[in-house]
Amino acid sequence: MYKILIVEDETSIASTLKNHIEKYGYECHIVEDFEKILDIFQEIEPHLVIMDINLPAFDGYYWSRKIRQVSTCPIMILSARMSEIDQVYGIENGADDFITKPFVMDVVLAKINGQIRRIYGEYAKDTKSRILKKGNTALNLDTVRLSTSIEEEVLTVKELQLCNMLFEAFPNVVSRQQLLAAIWDEEAFVEENTLTVNIKRLRNKLETIHSSLEVKTIRGIGYQLMEKNK
Template sequence: MYKILIVEDEKQIASELKQHLERYGYHCVIAEDFTTILALFQQIEPHLVIMDINLPAFDGYYWSRKIRQQSTCPIVVLSARLSEVDQVYGIENGADDFITKPFSMDVVLAKINGQIRRNYGEYAQEIDTRTFTVQDTTLNLDTVRLTTKQAEESLTVKELQLCQILFEAFPNVVTRQQLLAAIWDDETFVEENTLSVNIKRLRTKLKEIKSELEIKTIRGIGYQLLEKNK
């Protein structure tokens, strides 16, 4: 049974989420003390976290960042405010998906099911090779890092999944639809700029590790991992 940690200070919303998700076979734990979220996360070891942004003491971005420092567990952000800036900030702090309040329970369930399948279930990739190396850059699926001889960068779950697809396809073009279908279970629930924001983050990390690779936008089609100046 997959475990979900619900970090939501509005008790009615937390209770409704728990009741609905448990009808579909999930085991849910609701956080009660909003100063010890990381300790609770370590204690129950959930498969997924639903994280509200507006919390007492520290906000959801803070706790997402703390969780991401030690786990690739999917984090779904729950918030009434989800402007483009909020989404970018959420992704930068480890969020994998977003749910806007007020929300439909069907959308919540679809997003949760998608994350579980992609990360643990029927769509989770089983591969023998846990590293991919293209030119001077290595993607390690176990440590969730991109490395060169000069430096290394950690990745979020979505960045890792995108990076793996691009590395496997090198040097071929991958369409936006292929990326969305491979990483998000149903792209109709994905904010339009979510993929673009994750690609932008990957580009920045490739530059920071002084990689010989770059991600090129193929207008109207998708993205292509290439050697620089090629």
């Protein structure tokens, strides 16, 4: 399920967006602490952000720039002011599209669907999907999905990066240091259990799709993707 982060300080608008968008199969999260937007973004790892401009403390342009430092996920600016200058400034600060207040929900949904298809789905830049296959399991790097013939799961950005490294190294062991250095900014503070939590989520998704693969913990070294019972 694709995740959408809604950054809007008017609770009625945020709730309206969430309630309508979730009817169409998306998982929505509303920001409540507007001083920790980047932290919340990195915790949730959404596939798309709806960003209001007029926010407490720092405006949406500021937070768009912050998000762009760590992610390329689509950002849709939400604002009552959308002059040509505003749109140019939005693009320069990382925006991919714009929603003008007052908005029509069907238009908002169409814009969301378009961005999701463009970045993760049928309109992705590479017409030939980049798919890695091991055992009965496929990792589609373009649609951000892990699947078998039985079921599929949408991955978060971190899960996708971890899974990609493990698939590429299969069946060799990848050290914790390699995973941390490749996926998290080495200058940023990473809690000791952050990698462990993300590996656990990946394991759960492998189980959910009935994968023949499992992620083994190699104590004191790292992790190994391998076929079960081998």
